[in-house]
Structure formats: structure tokens, C-alpha cells
Amino acid sequence: xxxxxxxxxxxxxxxxxxxxxxxxxxxxxxxxxxxxxxxxxxxxxxxxxxxxxxxxxxxxxxxxxxxxxxxxxxxxxxxxxxxxxxxxxxxxxxxxxxxxxxxxxxxxxxxxxxxxxxxxxxxxxxxxxxxxxxxxxxxxxxxxxxxxxxxxxxxxxxxxxxxxxxxxxxxxxxxxxxxxxxxxxxxxxxxxxxxxxxxxxxxxxxxxxxxxxxxxxxxxxxxxxxxxxxxxxxxxxxxxxxxxxxxxxxxxxxxxxxxxxxxxxxxxxxxxxxxxx
Amino acid sequence: xxxxxxxxxxxxxxxxxxxxxxxxxxxxxxxxxxxxxxxxxxxxxxxxxxxxxxxxxxxxxxxxxxxxxxxxxxxxxxxxxxxxxxxxxxxxxxxxxxxxxxxxxxxxxxxxxxxxxxxxxxxxxxxxxxxxxxxxxxxxxxxxxxxxxxxxxxxxxxxxxxxxxxxxxxxxxxxxxxxxxxxxxxxxxxxxxxxxxxxxxxxxxxxxxxxxxxxxxxxxxxxxxxxxxxxxxxxxxxxxxxxxxxxxxxxxxxxxxxxxxxxxxxxxxxxxxxxxx
Numbered sequence: 266x267x268x269x270x271x272x273x274x275x276x277x278x279x280x281x282x283x284x285x286x287x288x289x290x291x292x293x294x295x296x297x298x299x300x301x302x303x304x305x306x307x308x309x310x311x312x313x314x315x316x317x318x319x320x321x322x323x324x325x326x327x328x329x330x331x332x333x334x335x336x337x338x339x340x341x342x343x344x345x346x347x348x349x350x351x352x353x354x355x356x357x358x359x360x361x362x363x364x365x366x367x368x369x370x371x372x373x374x375x376x377x378x379x380x381x382x383x384x385x386x387x388x389x390x391x392x393x394x395x396x397x398x399x400x401x402x403x404x405x406x407x408x409x410x411x412x413x414x415x416x417x418x419x420x421x422x423x424x425x426x427x428x429x430x431x432x433x434x435x436x437x438x439x440x441x442x443x444x445x446x447x448x449x450x451x452x453x454x455x456x457x458x459x460x461x462x463x464x465x466x467x468x469x470x471x472x473x474x475x476x477x478x479x480x481x482x483x484x485x486x487x488x489x490x491x492x493x494x495x496x497x498x499x500x501x502x503x504x505x506x507x508x509x510x511x512x513x514x515x516x517x518x519x520x521x522x523x524x525x526x527x528x529x530x531x532x533x534x535x536x537x538x539x540x541x542x
Numbered sequence: 543x544x545x546x547x548x549x550x551x552x553x554x555x556x557x558x559x560x561x562x563x564x565x566x567x568x569x570x571x572x573x574x575x576x577x578x579x580x581x582x583x584x585x586x587x588x589x590x591x592x593x594x595x596x597x598x599x600x601x602x603x604x605x606x607x608x609x610x611x612x613x614x615x616x617x618x619x620x621x622x623x624x625x626x627x628x629x630x631x632x633x634x635x636x637x638x639x640x641x642x643x644x645x646x647x648x649x650x651x652x653x654x655x656x657x658x659x660x661x662x663x664x665x666x667x668x669x670x671x672x673x674x675x676x677x678x679x680x681x682x683x684x685x686x687x688x689x690x691x692x693x694x695x696x697x698x699x700x701x702x703x704x705x706x707x708x709x710x711x712x713x714x715x716x717x718x719x720x721x722x723x724x725x726x727x728x729x730x731x732x733x734x735x736x737x738x739x740x741x742x743x744x745x746x747x748x749x750x751x752x753x754x755x756x757x758x759x760x761x762x763x764x765x766x767x768x769x770x771x772x773x774x775x776x777x778x779x780x781x782x783x784x785x786x787x788x789x790x791x792x793x794x795x796x797x798x799x800x801x802x803x804x805x806x807x808x809x810x811x812x813x814x815x816x817x818x819x
Contacts, residue, residue, distance in 0.1 A: 304592045305582050310693075312793035315581045410701075413690040416587075424687075424708070427701055516589035541818065 269508075270494045272485065273332030274299045275323045277308040279520065280412075280455030281338030282527035284361065285509070287482035288336070294495055297509045298330050301524070302540065304514035307412060308341040309383025309454070316385065317346040321353045322540050328354055330510075333494065336485060337361065340453050340477075341383050344391035357488065361455070364484050365477030366395035369451045372473050377445040378403045379436055382453030383412070392453055402445055406436040408454075415456045416523065421463065429460065429467055437469075452476040459526070511535040546785075547771045549762065550609030551576045552600050554585040556797065557689075557732030558615030559804035561638065562786070564759035565613070571772055574786045575607050578801070579817065581791035584689060585618040586660025586731070593662065594623035598630045599817050605631055607787075610771065613762060614638065617730050617754075618660050621668035634765065638732070641761050642754030643672035646728045649750050650678060654722040656713055657682045659730030660689070669730055679722055683713040685731075692733045693800065698740065706737065706744055714746075729753040736803070788812040 272295050274285050285299055302308075302323050308316045320342040324335055335358045337343045337350060343360030351358045369378045378401050380392040387407040396403040411432075414425045440447050450472055452458055458476045465474060489495045513520040517535045524532045549572050551562050562576055579585075579600050585593045597619040601612055612635045614620045614627060620637030628635045646655045655678050657669040664684040673680040688709075691702045717724050727749055729735060735753045742751060766772045790797040794812045802808045 304588060310796075311581060312796075315792045409694055410687075410690055413687055417686055424701060424704055427704070431701070515592045519587075519589070 269294050269296045270489060271296050271298065271331045271333050273324070273327030273330070273335045274338050275302075275320070275327060275335065275342065276300075276339040276455060277302050277319075277342065278306040279303075279524045279527045282524055283455050283458050283476070284336060284338035284478045284481050286528050287478040288485060289509070291482045291486050292489065292495060295489075295508065298327055298332055298512070299509060300327055300512045300538075301520060302514050303516065303520060304540075307383070308339060308345075309385050309412065310409065311385060313345045313385075313389070316342055317349040319540075320346040321349050324350045324354050324358070326538070326540060328356060332356060334485065334489060335359070336481060338455055338481070340365075340455060341385045344382075344386040344389040357492075359481065359484060359488070361477040361481050362391045362395050362453075364480040365451050365453060365475070366392065366399055366401070367484075368475050368477065368480035369396060369449050370399035370401055372475055373401060373449040375446040375448045376401050377440070377447050378449045378451055379440065379447050380405045380451045380453045381408050381411075381432070381436075381457060383407065384409050386453055392451070402443075404436055404439050404443070404445060404447070405453075406432055406439075408432045408457075411460065412454065412456045415459050420459050425460070426463060426467070429463060433467055448472055450474050455527075506530070506532070512538050514538060514540055546571050546573045547610055547766060548573050548575065548608045549611050549613060550574075550601070550604030550607070551613045551615050552579075552597070552604060552619065553577075553616040553732060554579050554596075554619065555583040556580075556801045556804045559801050560732050560735050560753070561613060561615035561755045561758050563805050564755040565762060566786070568759045568763050569766065569772060572766075572785065575604055575609055575789070576786060577604055577789045577815075578797060579791050580793065580797060581817075584660070585616060585622075586662050586689065587686065588662060590622045590662075590666070593619055594626040596817075597623040598626050601627045601631050601635070603815070603817060605633060609633060611762065611766060612636070613758065615732055615758070617642075617732060618662045621659075621663040621666040634769075636758065636762060636765070638754040638758050639668045639672050639730075641757040642728050642730060642752070643669065643676055643678070644761075645752050645754060645757035646673060646726050647676035647678055649752055650726040652723040652725045653678050654717070654724050655680045655726045655728055656717065656724050657728045657730045658685050658688075658709070658713075658734060660684065661686050663730055669728070679720075681713055681716050681720070681722060681724070682730075683709055683716075685709045685734075688737065689731065689733045692736050697736050702737070703740060703744070706740060710744055725749055727751050732804075783807070783809070789815050791815060791817055
């Protein structure tokens with residue numbers, strides 16, 4: 266191959282950087298364009314129409330920069346707007362709902378799964394449908410306070426532990442009422458991996474916690490390889506950020522600070538762009 | 543007067559309805575246009591440039607509907623964008639920071655005031671400047687989790703009490719360190735009046751809690767009377783919503799549900815508009 270494949274990664278904010286973090290070592294030859302629509306976040310409390318409009322604008326912008334493959338790393342946008350994005354785009358588009366449901370299907374023995382997500386994602390029932398299509402039963406639980414708590418940096422704070430306890434107790438009670446034997450919790454929001462330690466301590470033994478970052482990265486790799494857009498290379502530990510271009514629609518400073526937390530390493534350069542909204 | 547004066551009231555979401563609630567009985571002859579930019583809320587975590595752009599678009603839309611007077615009921619927009627709005631508008635514009643500081647100046651005996659507000663409002667130091675201009679010393683405290691907790695409906699919930707306790711303890715300790723004798727707490731976000739009962743129970747005795755809704759309504763009345771845009775009438779208990787037109791940029795259903803909580807009565811009709819963002 267003469268040039269490296271260009272992959273566009275889209276999220277409403279910073280959470281999608283957990284997906285980019287999984288993509289970087291897996292596809293070392295690619296060039297990444299990450300767009301966070303920070304001026305209009307959060308998507309998780311907004312309507313389908315609005316989320317679709319915002320997500321389509323962002324996807325089109327990524328394509329205009331030459332992206333040959335789009336990863337919708339935002340669960341809410343994947344749940345509410347994937348069809349709209351696919352219709353508007355001229356390149357393959359992958360959302361995180363299907364890859365998340367795939368990893369739950371691989372992992373669960375009881376076939377009963379708990380999905381934690383934003384209000385909008387839960388109301389769309391996109392995860393319930395994707396799980397059902399894979400022979401899984403699911404309980405979807407909206408956790409609207411977790412994103413603001415994580416963005417406040419309270420990832421190891423008694424208040425967050427208490428809020429999580431309330432959400433989990435209600436969800437586990439619903440599971441008992443339905444006679445479900447949960448063995449898998451699927452994190453249906455890219456912010457939630459930052460609470461993995463707290464979740465592990467708060468859940469009963471024998472429950473596996475999954476997020477869609479790894480399974481998404483794996484799927485992107487498979488598809489690009491199948492399309493001969495990448496050579497059959499090995500994974501690399503190279504996570505050289507020189508291959509990454511970061512764009513945000515609001516404050517660069519905040520993107521660098523918060524984003525570095527999600528990416529797991531410092532982000533130096535972010536470009537401010539205007540989506541006209 | 544042959545026709546009633548048209549007043550535009552702007553907020554990023556629903557909180558400004560507490561200001562409209564104070565305006566309605568005070569100016570019974572007016573027609574009100576309330577615009578909530580719900581598709582792009584919250585403003586409180588965003589940058590000055592973005593907030594100014596959004597607020598100017600909303601103000602211009604209100605003026606295009608014939609508003610002869612604009613009330614910026616959003617503290618963040620008042621703090622970050624009042625100059626930009628005044629420059630773009632052709633009618634008088636009133637923000638809630640100055641009226642809030644006025645009511646603190648009238649109320650405080652010790653001249654030491656605590657301001658609770660969003661991140662963006664605190665970082666702008668608009669309240670500190672407005673207080674200093676009135677001979678008040680102030681401590682500004684950002685309370686970023688209160689808006690999501692209020693929107694979750696947790697206005698009488700142990701988690702909210704605990705979060706408020708953390709914010710207040712830190713603020714009161716700062717006051718002690720500075721040798722300030724606080725006797726007034728100014729609510730610098732239109733969501734916070736919904737936590738008035740909890741705040742009263744959480745603060746030491748002898749502290750007065752103020753919000754800017756009443757002082758804003760009073761100032762609007764004075765200015766319209768001075769401009770002879772309203773006759774010298776009495777206040778009315780008439781809060782007939784037939785005089786109100788509600789507009790939102792996102793979900794109508796959510797506006798009706800959440801908005802009714804802030805207005806204190808059911809909102810029937812809301813029109814969805816597109817600000818192009």
C-alpha cells in the first residue's frame with residue numbers, strides 16, 4: 266500500500282477516546298481523525314432528531330477530510346443515528362452497539378445481560394434489539410448521573426459509589442423480578458470504563474464487565490483487512506500520537522485535559538472547528 | 543397603549559422559566575416569548591466563544607419574532623455573552639448577573655456574599671466583578687453536579703444533600719480562611735431555586751438565600767415603565783399562559799415535563815425550532 270488508510274472516529278465528546286485507545290495499537294499503519302462535538306454535548310439527554318442531525322454533520326466533516334472508514338464511537342449516536350449516518354456517508358460506518366452486543370454474546374453463558382447506558386440510548390432500545398438478535402435477554406438501565414460525575418473527576422468518590430449502588434440495586438432487583446441470571450454487564454457508554462474498578466467492587470462475584478472499545482477495534486481491523494485496506498500485519502505497541510489528528514467544536518483546553526484522561530496519555534494538539542451549530 | 547409589549551426571555555434550557563414565573567404576575571399586560579436552546583444545553587460547561595455564538599443566535603431569533611425587550615435569564619449566557627448580545631440586538635437587553643448582584647447589595651449587612659454557579663459562570667468572574675462594583679466581597683463556588691441532579695428530579699435526595707454538603711463545606715472553609723462573614727448566598731444559576739429548601743437546611747442560621755428571578759422581574763418592570771412601554775399598573779395574580787409562547791430547539795416532550803417543574807404549572811404547547819446548530 267502506498268498510503269495509510271484514514272479512519273474517522275466520532276464521539277459527542279471525549280469518551281470515544283477509549284475506542285481510539287483500543288484502535289491505535291491494533292491498526293498501527295492507519296491515520297486517525299478524531300472529532301469530538303464538544304460544543305453540543307451531551308447527546309445522551311437529547312432527542313433522536315437532534316442527535317441524528319449532529320452526528321450526520323460530524324460524519325460528513327470526517328469524510329470531507331478523507332476518512333475512508335467511520336467509527337461511531339458514541340453509543341448514543343450509534344443507537345439513534347446509525348441509519349442516518351450510513352445513508353449520508355459514502356464509506357463504511359461501524360457503530361459501537363453491534364460490536365458491544367457481539368462481545369456480550371461471546372462472553373455470556375447464562376445469556377442474560379445488563380446494559381448500562383445514557384437515557385437516550387436506553388430509550389432507543391438499540392441494545393435490547395441487538396442483544397435479542399444474538400439470543401441474549403437484556404435489562405437496560407439508564408445512568409444519567411454517571412457522565413457528569415466522571416467529568417467532575419469523581420471516579421473514586423463516595424458519592425459516585427452511592428449513585429452507582431442505587432442504579433445497580435434497581436437493575437439487579439429488576440433482573441430478579443424477571444428471573445434473569447445476569448453474568449455480564451455491558452458498558453453502553455464510552456465514559457463508563459473509567460468506573461471499571463468501582464463497578465467490579467460493586468457487582469456480585471462472577472459477573473463479567475465488558476465495554477465495546479476492544480471488540481470495536483477488532484471489527485475495524487477485520488473489515489479493513491477484508492477490504493485490503495490494511496496489510497495483514499501484527500498488532501503493535503506503537504501508539505504514536507503523530508498518527509492522530511484531534512478536532513473539537515468547543516474549548517481546546519478542556520479537550521486536552523479531559524481527553525488525556527480517556528486516552529491514557531497526554532494530548533498535545535487539538536484543532537477547534539465549527540460545525541455551524 | 544394599543545398593543546401589549548413583547549418580551550423575549552432566553553435560557554439555555556428550562557431554568558429561565560423561574561424568571562418567567564416572576565415576570566408573569568408583575569407585567570400582566572405583556573406578551574412573552576420564551577426560548578430554551580435545549581438542543582445545545584448545558585452552556586455552563588462550555589467556552590465563552592461557543593456560549594456567545596449560541597446566545598446571540600437565540601437573541602436574534604427572539605427579536606425576529608418582534609421582541610422589544612430581551613431578558614437573558616441564563617446566568618452563564620449573562621456572564622459570558624451579555625456584551626455580544628447587546629452588540630447584536632437592537633432592543634434593550636437585561637442579564638441576570640447585575641440584577642442578582644443588586645439584590646445581594648440590598649440584602650447583605652456584612653457585605654460578604656457567597657455565589658453558587660456553574661463552572662463557566664464562576665470562571666468568568668462576572669459575579670465577583672458585579673459584587674465588587676457594589677462594595678461587596680464575594681466567594682464564587684462552582685457546583686457542576688447540581689444541574690444534572692436537579693434534572694434527574696433528585697431535589698430531595700440524600701445524594702444531592704451530600705454533594706451540596708461537599709460544595710458548601712469547601713466554600714464556607716474558604717470564607718473562614720479569608721475572614722469573610724457571609725450573610726448572603728446568591729443562587730447564580732436558575733436551576734438552583736429548586737434546591738432552596740435543601741439549601742436552607744444545609745446553611746448556618748442567619749444566612750439569606752437570594753435568586754435573581756424576583757429582582758430581574760422588578761427591573762424589567764421599572765425599565766418598561768420608564769420607557770412608557772407599559773402603563774403604571776398594579777401587579778396581578780393573573781398568570782394566564784395564553785400570553786406565553788414557548789419555543790425549544792430539542793424535544794418538546796422533555797420541555798413540557800421538566801419545564802412545568804420550573805414554571806410551577808403545566809406547559810401545554812411548545813414549538814420546536816431550528817437555530818441551525
